[in-house]
Each structure stands twice: as C-alpha cells, then as structure tokens.
Amino acid sequence: MIRTLIGAFAVAMAVGPTAGQSPAPPTISSTAAPTAPIPIDHFASLPFLTAPELSPDGTRIAARIAIAGQLRLAIVPLADVKKMIMLGMGDSDLNNWQWVNNDWLIANIGSTEKVEGDDWYLTRIASVSADGKKISILGAKTAAQHAGNVLWTARDGSPHILLAMQTSIYSNDVGLWPEVRDFDVSTGKSVRVVPSTDKVSSWFTDASGAVRMGVAYDDDRRSYRLLYRTDPTKSFHTVSKVRGRGASLGSLPAMFLPEPGKALAFDDDDGFNALYAFDLATLKIGEKVFGKPGYDIGEIIPDATGTRVIGVRYTDTRARTHWFDPVLAKIQADIDQAIGARHAQITSWSNDFSVLIVKVAGADRPGAYYVYRPDEGRLRILAKVNEALGTDAQSPVSTIKYKARDGLEISAVLTLPKGKAAKDLPLIMMPHGGPAVRDDESWDWQAQFLASRGYAVLQPNYRGSTGFGTAFNEKGQGQWGLAMQDDLVDAVKWAASSGLADAKRVCIVGGSYGGYAAFRAAQRDTGIYRCAVSFAGVSDMPAMQRYDRGFLNGGQTNDYFRSFAPDLKSVSPINYAAQFSTPILIIHGKLDRVVQVRQSREMAEKLKAAGKPYRYVEQPLGDHHFSRQADRVQFLTELEAFLKEHNPA
Secondary structure (H helix, E strand, O other): OOOOOOOEOOOOOOOOOOOOOOOOOOOOOOOOOOOOOOOHHHHHOOOOEEEEEEOOOOOEEEEEEEEOOEEEEEEEEOOOHHHOEEEOOOOOEEEEEEEOOOOEEEEEEEEEEEEOOEEEEEEEEEEEEOOOOOEEEOOOOOOOOEOOEEEEEOOOOOOEEEEEEOOOOOOOOHHHOOEEEEEEOOOOOEEEEEOOOOOEEEEEEOOOOOEEEEEEEEOOOOEEEEEEOOOOOOOOEEEEEEEOOOOOOOOOEEEEOOOOOEEEEEEOOOOOOEEEEEEOOOOEEEEEEEOEOOEOEEEEEEOOOOOOEEEEEEEOOOEEEEEOOHHHHHHHHHHHHHHOOOEEEEEEEOOOOOOEEEEEEEOOEEEEEEEEEOOOOEEEEEEEOOOOOOOOOOOOEEEEEEEOOOOOEEEEEEEOOOOOOOOOEEEEEOOOOOOOOOOOOOOOHHHHHHHHOOOEEEEEOOOOOOOOOHHHHHOOOOOOOOHHHHHHHHHHHHHHHOOOEEEEEEEEEEEOHHHHHHHHHHHHOOOOOOEEEEEOOOOOHHHHHHHHOOOOOHHHHHHHHHOOOOOOHHHOHHHHHHHOOOOEEEEEEOOOOOOOOHHHHHHHHHHHHHOOOEEEEEEOOOOOOOOOHHHHHHHHHHHHHHHHHHOOO
16 A cells, blocks of 8 residues: 555645745755764665656546555555555556546556567557556557557547557568557557658647647658648648758647647747747747746646646756646645745646645655645645655755856756765765756755765756757767866866865766766866766767667767767777776666667776776666666665775765
C-alpha cells in the first residue's frame, strides 16, 4: 500500500513568504547539521511517486511508483487507496502514461530487442483498463520499431486515440514512415486515417483529431517539406520547402485554435523562445501571447477541450507556471501564500478543477504530492517523494552568476553543505549533461548527497545550455571541450576568488556530456582539479559520431556532430591518455543505449596502458539514467570512497 497516502497537510494556510522569494545569500551559514551523515541509500532512493495524473473525473490517479527499488505503474482510487493496483511491465521501460477517459489509460513502454541480429529499441503503446484487469499492446501484429507516438486523445470521453506507427524497418518500404491509425483502446481495433507517406516522419493534429500537418525530411538532400490541409476532407499540399545543412522550416504550430487558419506557435523572434499567435495561411507569427524576458518558455498547458491555453511553463531560477485561467491562478496564489519558501506546482487536475494534485517541494527537499480540493481549502498528503528524507530541508541551494573570461555572464546553481560557513569549502564542479539542457533550483539527489558530505557543489549553465535564449545557446556551437570547458574553469576561479572554495580542493563530477567534461578536465585542465569522476561519459567523439549516424537520418546526425568542434579528434580525451593529470573514477552502465559502454571501457584501457591512476566500474544492469536503485547506491558508494581518498572534505 502507498505509504503516507492518507493524512492532512501539516502546515496551515497561513500567509507566509511567497515561493518566489530569493534564497539566502551564500555567505550566510545554515542551520546546524546532524551529527551523523545521512545514509547513502536515503539519497539513492528512487522517487516513490512520479508524475501522478488524475483521471478526468478526479477519482483515480495513475503514476509510476518505486517498490523495492523497481518501478511499477500504479492505479490508485482516491476514495480507497487500499485498492491500489500495481502493474509490472517486465523488462520494459515505462516511459510515460496518460488517461484516455475515466475507464482507460495508455502507457508508452519500450525495450531493447534483437532485430535481425542487432539490438533495437522498440516502443509500443499499452492500453490499460482502470481496474487493471485488461492490458493489451496496440498494433502488436503490425508495428515495426516505433509505435509509441500518440498524436491525440479523444476529448468527449470515448476510448479513442490517434497513434503514429511504423509498419516496416526497411528503408525501401514506405511503411518505414509512420502511418496514423485511430485506435479504440478498449477493443484494440483500429482504422487507418493517414497512410504512410514517403519521408514524412512527423504528423500534427488539431483538437478534434483531424491530422492537419506533416513534416517530410529527405536526409540525402538535407531538405524539408511542410504538408498542410485545412480539414480532413482535403488533400495535403506542400506549403513550405527548405534545403541545406542546418536548414529549418521555422515555427510550427504548438496548438491549432478553433478559429479557421489560426494557431499558436513558439518563436524566438526577440532572441528568447516565446508564445505567439500564428497564421496558418501565411506561416507567419503574429502578436506575442506570452514571454519571459531573459528566459525561454518551455511548454503550453491546454484545457480539457484542447482548444484553449490555460497556462505556460518556464524556468528562470526554478520551474514556474504562469496561469491564464483565473481559477488556477487563484489556487496557485493561495497555495504559494500558505507554504512560504517552498515551491508548489499544480501537476494534474480533473476536468472541472474540483480535484488537483499539487507537488510541494524545493531545491533543498524532495517534497511530497498532495490532493487539493478547492471546496475544502486543504492540502491532504498523497505520498512523500522520498520516505527516508521526508519533507525536511536538507542543504541550501541558490543561484549565482559569474563572468566567463570573454565577459559572458553565466548562471550556476550552488548547493552548500548544511551548517557550514560558506568559506574555503572543498568544491565539486558538476556540469550537467546534454549539453542542450540546463540546471535549475530543483531537488538534485547527487548534489545533495555531496553537500551532506561537506562539499560545496557548483553546477554552471555553461554556454550551449538551453533556457537562456538563442544567442546563449548558439555560443556553444563548435565549443565542445573548448570554450564550454573554459566556462567550468572560470566557475572554479570565481568560487576561489570569492572565498567560497579552497582552490586546492576541487574535483569535477559529471554524467553524459558532464562525464565528457570530466574526462576532458582530467586531460586538459592541469592544476585545476584534484580528481575527476565520469559517469556514462563520451571519450571518443568520432566513435560516437559513427555509432549515431548508423540510425535513420544519419546524414543529419553527421552534421550535428560536426557542429560540436572544428576537429572532433582533437577534443576526444581518448586520444590523449598520457596527458591525464588527475586520478579518475569511471562508471558506466552496460545497458546504456545513449552512450555506448565502450566509450568508458576503451578510455580505461588507454589509461591503463599509459600508467595513469584510474578506477573503472561497470554496472551490468545499469542504463544511462540510473533507473535502478541498486545502481544509484553503488554510484554514491564509489563516489564517496573516491572523494575521501583524493579530495577529502
């Protein structure tokens, strides 16, 4: 049974500081730390509850839960949580889920399978009855590699979805390009509404379920075509063409509006991604609907009909929602007033807004999910995200800004050890992966673990990060291992010159692109770091390029890799093992489908041949995302031991 699923919210709805208040400056010492370190497995625990979604009538939630370190799909009736249904997906990944109506939901699942001797990642949609008694894979007999792209769900309560799915794996077969089928999820029966069309890999629908637009891409010619029709009784016709490396069709509709010829689209007309009116006849943006100066807008939130925008999400120092709907705006304001400096995010709601799910958390705590009924005016606890850590504050987090050597202003997330003065601390440089993502003030189990051991943790949003406008993102082009790496060094120098960190006690820890940055730092940045830790890092850029271009649209992938640096070999640490100047811990999951494990295996072999100090740990069941609790525990255990040896706090 879900732990702590029943109970009242402990904090009264009293007026307090708003959730948007600035955190305390990093020079202020925090409250006293506990005398004994928090156990590793407390930080390594998988989130007990992830993304709970309410059924349209607000009587049930569907969510991913972690039981004994494994992930399951759960369906929970709010009236009686003891009747919770847990569904296993075998060895498949549970990628996402959503309700179709009150009686049916769908789940996107994926798994690696052998196809003609090679490992392929296959995606499918499973339909699940609300009572858990019936589960079926849609299109199981005809689906090829990818059959998990849900374009639309019915808004009238009927059990229908539109699913784009491949029916062939062969490039000379038109079935390689997805057809669109209307599935009745209650029976598994379907009818084709749009056939496979040569080179069209993306389809777009309006709120009524009419397929209105498609994007065709020819990899050999590096050319795009935009197909459009005004309604499903018409034929598609080409309305726009572009050609050449790096070419783009520009803005595409994010939502079709009920008014003929009208839509909404994202565009960076003023340098930052914002929401605009969009004319389908001219394919031009119009009036700006919403923007946030200095930051990019992330996504729109539609209403139950799919025809109206009720909010937009964006991130400045942390994730926020701007509500256009006055009811939700008032609810958000009331909750923010009640919870003080913690962060409240309305994550799901019934169609009539009578029941809502609210996550109350913070960068210093994993938080909990609550059920909120406006008629009651109380938040009632659903489940804590991390039962062991609860809702208590851990180490404080803030955002700082520093200047890179070329004058570029960069923001970074700073986590300080609880109870220690922010002076001459040992520092962990922790660059994010991607690199086209960003860090913000949200719960980070790795950073919080390191802070609990006495380290300050600095996470720069180096050039090439997203969320800070087009120009900032484009400054990362051609700068893998070069200016992007300099930004990390400049962050260390800021931390030392400000008195925050001891320049002689700095290590770098990162995963994915951050793992690459750790490899590169150990090889290039002599004298800056005492040690390095790479998880799932890239060491050989040309090898990664060869691997990725073996997939569909390999030419486009090839172009993408060429944008990383002028010479990929020259920024590949695997070619310079003799130059590594610090001990390095290398950890990689054998089942990683994003970065092949050979990237770390071969780097370790090169370091061994060069006589350099390293430790290599391969996780037999590990993936790219720490999906298994056991892998998280092992990673933190290895990390703690390595840092104690090479950079003790």
